[in-house]
Amino acid sequence: MFSEYLQHLIYGYYPYLAGTVFLVGSLLRYDHGQYTWKTGSSQMLTSKNMRLASNLFHVGIIVIFFGHLFGMLTPHWVYAPFLHAGTKQLIAIIVGGAAGIACLVGGAMLLHRRITNPRVRASSSPMDTVILGLIVFQAFLGLITVIFSLGHLDGAMMLTLSSWAQSIIFFSGGAADYMAEVSWIYKIHIFLGMTIILLFPFSRLVHVWSVPFGYVTRRYQLVRKRG
Numbered sequence: 001m002f003s004e005y006l007q008h009l010i011y012g013y014y015p016y017l018a019g020t021v022f023l024v025g026s027l028l029r030y031d032h033g034q035y036t037w038k039t040g041s042s043q044m045l046t047s048k049n050m051r052l053a054s055n056l057f058h059v060g061i062i063v064i065f066f067g068h069l070f071g072m073l074t075p076h077w078v079y080a081p082f083l084h085a086g087t088k089q090l091i092a093i094i095v096g097g098a099a100g101i102a103c104l105v106g107g108a109m110l111l112h113r114r115i116t117n118p119r120v121r122a123s124s125s126p127m128d129t130v131i132l133g134l135i136v137f138q139a140f141l142g143l144i145t146v147i148f149s150l151g152h153l154d155g156a157m158m159l160t161l162s163s164w165a166q167s168i169i170f171f172s173g174g175a176a177d178y179m180a181e182v183s184w185i186y187k188i189h190i191f192l193g194m195t196i197i198l199l200f201p202f203s204r205l206v207h208v209w210s211v212p213f214g215y216v217t218r219r220y221q222l223v224r225k226r227g
Contacts, residue, residue, distance in 0.1 A: 010191060012176035015168045018198040025201025026209060049109060056106025061135070063099035064142070067092065071158075072165040085155025092158065093146050100143045107136040131203040134196055141189045148185055161186060 029036070071092055079088065111132050114120050149157065160178055167175035179187060200206065 008176040011179045018194040022197045022200050029201050053106045053109035056102045060099045060103030067096055072162050086153050089155040089158045097146045100139050104139040111136050127203050138192050145185055
C-alpha cells in the first residue's frame with residue numbers, strides 16, 4: 001500500500017537522509033564557508049525587545065533540545081526502577097510545555113522583528129526567515145502535542161515515540177513500524193523536526209557547533225590603561 005510505503009520512507013529512511021546532510025553539510029560548511037559561520041546577529045541594528053525575545057527563545061529551545069535528547073534516547077529500563085513512564089510523561093508535559101511557550105513567544109517576537117523591521121529585514125537572508133519561521137511553527141506544534149498527551153497519561157505514547165527514536169539512532173531496524181498507530185500531530189511534529197535538521201547546515205544554526213566552552217577555562221586577559 002502507498003500509505004505504508006510513505007510511512008517507511010518518511011520515518012524509516014528520511015531520518016538517515018536528514019542526519020547525513022546535517023553532519024556532512026556542517027563539515028563542508030565549516031571547511032569551505034568559514035566566513036558564513038556566524039550567528040548573524042542584528043542587535044546592533046535595533047535592540048528594542050531584543051534581549052527579552054532572545055532570552056526567551058534560547059532558554060526555551062535549549063531546554064526543549066536536552067529534554068528531547070535525554071527523554072527520547074534514554075532506554076526505558078534505565079529509569080523504570082524509580083520512575084514510572086506516566087510520571088516521566090507528566091514531567092515532560094510540564095517542563096516541555098513551559099519551555100515551549102518561552103520558545104514560541106520569544107521566537108514569534110524575533111520573527112515579527114525580522115519581517116517588519118526594514119533594517120533587520122534588509123540584513124537577513126531568505127533562509128534566516130525560513131528557518132526561524134519553521135522553528136516557531138515547530139514550537140507551536142509541540143504545544144499542540146502537549147494537549148494530545150494529556151489524553152493518555154499512562155506514558156504509552158511516549159514509550160512508542162522513544163522506541164522509534166532509539167531504533168533510528170541505534171540502527172535497530174523496523175523503526176517505521178512504531179509510527180503505524182501514532183496520531184497525526186506527532187507525525188507532523190517529527191517530520192518537521194527532521195526537516196529542520198536537514199536544513200541546519202544551510203542556515204545560521206551552524207553557530208550552535210561553536211559553543212564557547214573555552215571561555216570557561218581560559219585565563220583572564222589583563223587590560224592596562226595607556227600611559
